[in-house]
Amino acid sequence: MMPSHPFSLLSWLLFLSAGLTLGLALFASRQRHYPVAHWFTWLTLAMSVYSLGYGMELATGTLTQLKFWINIQFIGAVFIPALLLLMSYAYQYHRHPPLTYRLLLLGLGGLNLAVQLGNDYHRLNLADIQFDVVDGLTLSRLTFGPWYYVLMLYAHLAVLVSLLVFYRSWRRAPRFHSHQALVLLCGAALPWLGYLVSLASLTNQLRLDWCVLSFSVSGLCFGYGLFRYRFTHLPPIGREQVFDEISEAVVVLDSQGRLLDFNRQAVQLYPVLSRDLIGRTAEPLLKELLPLLQQEGQARLSLSRQGRQYEVRCHRIRQDGPHTVGYALLMHDVTDRHQLLLQLRQQAEVDELTGVNNRRKILGLLEEAIAQLWQGGHHQPLSLILFDLDFFKQLNDSQGHQLGDQMLKRLASLVQETLMPGEQLGRYGGDEFLLLLPGKTTKEALALACQINQLIQQQLTMSLSLGIAGYQLQDSAHSLIQRADLALYQAKARGRGQACQQADTGLLEDEGR
Numbered sequence: 198m199m200p201s202h203p204f205s206l207l208s209w210l211l212f213l214s215a216g217l218t219l220g221l222a223l224f225a226s227r228q229r230h231y232p233v234a235h236w237f238t239w240l241t242l243a244m245s246v247y248s249l250g251y252g253m254e255l256a257t258g259t260l261t262q263l264k265f266w267i268n269i270q271f272i273g274a275v276f277i278p279a280l281l282l283l284m285s286y287a288y289q290y291h292r293h294p295p296l297t298y299r300l301l302l303l304g305l306g307g308l309n310l311a312v313q314l315g316n317d318y319h320r321l322n323l324a325d326i327q328f329d330v331v332d333g334l335t336l337s338r339l340t341f342g343p344w345y346y347v348l349m350l351y352a353h354l355a356v357l358v359s360l361l362v363f364y365r366s367w368r369r370a371p372r373f374h375s376h377q378a379l380v381l382l383c384g385a386a387l388p389w390l391g392y393l394v395s396l397a398s399l400t401n402q403l404r405l406d407w408c409v410l411s412f413s414v415s416g417l418c419f420g421y422g423l424f425r426y427r428f429t430h431l432p433p434i435g436r437e438q439v440f441d442e443i444s445e446a447v448v449v450l451d452s453q454g455r456l457l458d459f460n461r462q463a464v465q466l467y468p469v470l471s472r473d474l475i476g477r478t479a480e481p482l483l484k485e486l487l488p489l490l491q492q493e494g495q496a497r498l499s500l501s502r503q504g505r506q507y508e509v510r511c512h513r514i515r516q517d518g519p520h521t522v523g524y525a526l527l528m529h530d531v532t533d534r535h536q537l538l539l540q541l542r543q544q545a546e547v548d549e550l551t552g553v554n555n556r557r558k559i560l561g562l563l564e565e566a567i568a569q570l571w572q573g574g575h576h577q578p579l580s581l582i583l584f585d586l587d588f589f590k591q592l593n594d595s596q597g598h599q600l601g602d603q604m605l606k607r608l609a610s611l612v613q614e615t616l617m618p619g620e621q622l623g624r625y626g627g628d629e630f631l632l633l634l635p636g637k638t639t640k641e642a643l644a645l646a647c648q649i650n651q652l653i654q655q656q657l658t659m660s661l662s663l664g665i666a667g668y669q670l671q672d673s674a675h676s677l678i679q680r681a682d683l684a685l686y687q688a689k690a691r692g693r694g695q696a697c698q699q700a701d702t703g704l705l706e707d708e709g710r
């Protein structure tokens with residue numbers, strides 16, 4: 198429906214604005230696989246329709262033409278709040294809004310459009326439409342119906358929420374993206390400001406719709422954001438996506454040790470961290486981490502916090518030169534690795550059947566004990582008991598291997614209970630065990646051997662043969678065990694069920710049943 202007046206400069210500007218926003222829509226549509234570009238396409242398209250309708254409205258000469266172009270404007274206008282909301286959602290979360298959210302918002306837009314298109318029958322939206330021609334411009338004089346106010350309330354709320362999203366991104370994003378968020382914030386805020394200006398000028402003779410007039414500038418803002426900052430390519434809240442989502446806790450300090458930034462994981466680890474502390478010295482908060490700042494190179498430390506293990510790395514931040522401008526402290530949860538290491542160590546050191554030290558471990562402990570004697574000047578005695586079950590083979594053969602296993606377990610646990618702190622029991626092999634007794638003389642070891650033998654006879658109705666050797670100067674772990682083995686051999690030879698003590702001379706010194 199072509200208007201009757203020639204187009205004014207304002208109409209041409211509006212057509213230019215419509216063309217600009219349409220161009221943006223076309224550009225963004227080529228990248229609509231990015232959710233934000235998808236909704237941006239529809240938003241700029243809606244703006245374009247609105248601008249075109251208004252440009253035409255300003256040149257209309259009859260009420261029918263006016264109503265027609267107002268309806269065209271509504272086709273764009275009713276969807277703008279919804280599309281702005283959907284775009285801000287996609288901008289923030291880098292994905293399409295949930296389907297229900299989309300259906301609800303677009304459904305509301307559709308409902309508003311239906312109400313407007315049927316306005317002649319119910320006048321709920323626009324109760325009356327008149328127009329004046331001022332300076333060659335056709336300006337509508339509208340009397341609003343109740344539905345219009347509902348529509349405005351919804352539109353304002355939608356714009357407000359979108360503005361909050363962009364505002365939040367602006368405040369939280371790092372510098373590069375915060376510029377982008379600011380540009381988008383301006384793009385979204387301008388039509389709203391335009392609307393407020395229009396409201397204020399309702400009583401003026403030149404009642405222009407500043408909201409739609411601002412679309413060109415708004416479109417330019419969005420376009421600038423699109424081209425300069427490529428917001429359809431780069432997720433602007435990379436900080437939230439990367440900084441907050443990575444598993445490591447990160448704290449950033451400046452060169453003076455003042456708090457600059459931290460992520461969500463860091464707050465879980467140090468609940469005291471808050472935005473208010475930014476700029477303050479981190480010393481009272483992160484005392485245990487600060488020694489890292491003094492170290493050069495890849496400094497690391499282990500940290501135990503809230504029942505978990507962390508490996509902390511300190512990364513020096515340098516900018517245009519060798520000087521450190523800040524530090525990034527990265528705390529990596531290594532609890533699983535730590536537990537796996539403990540498990541592996543346990544497997545490497547513990548005898549699987551009896552749960553006492555295995556051969557490798559007890560030999561290591563013996564060597565350590567001898568080394569300590571050397572360091573301490575040999576003032577402390579050290580004794581060793583090597584023992585095994587008598588006739589264990591018979592038990593295995595007659596009652597089965599499983600019962601034999603049970604017997605070995607019971608034996609180990611009974612002997613373990615008789616030990617004092619610092620004394621160590623290890624399975625030397627088969628049914629042979631080694632008892633390491635730092636601080637005990639051979640006499641005391643002999644008494645203990647007799648006590649253990651008695652206990653086993655009572656509890657397991659089996660006897661032990663035990664060989665005892667005391668540490669002598671120049672002894673190695675090997676020679677000491679050899680003498681204990683010799684003593685054990687003597688105990689067997691003497692009829693089993695007894696303890697024998699072997700001196701370094703090779704003579705049997707003592708014995709006990």
Ligand SMILES: Nc1nc2c(ncn2[C@@H]2O[C@H](COP(=O)(O)OP(=O)(O)OP(=O)(O)O)[C@@H](O)[C@H]2O)c(=O)[nH]1
Binds near residue numbers: 586587590627
């Ligand atoms: N059930 C069980 N038996 C084992 C295990 N390791 C070794 N043995 C058995 O333990 C026995 C040890 O043999 P010996 O020490 O020669 O036999 P013994 O009857 O105790 O002889 P004496 O020590 O001279 O009284 C062998 O029959 C091995 O098969 C084990 O883990 N479980």
